[in-house]
Amino acid sequence: MWDTALQQHVPQQALSRVASYDSLGSFAAVPLGQLAVTPIAAAVGSAHVAIAGAILWAAMSLGALAAPSVRNLQPTR
Secondary structure, three states: OHHHHHHHHOOHHHHHHHHHHHHHHHHHHHHHHHHHHHHHHHHHOHHHHHHHHHHHHHHHHHHHHHOHHHHOOOOOO
């Protein structure tokens, strides 16, 4: 759905640039998170890190859905 919304709402001449920035932001955070999780899990325990990660993921997802412009996104014609 993200790719469809991206293609429908981003002008054709900017689509490649916007998709590149989206990919960069998505993939750049993964190694940073992988580096950070090991010392944190060693300090507080892996179960606590897993639970905190699940809560953080749910909060970010629900936070995005809380925006009316996201919930009510309509296809362009």
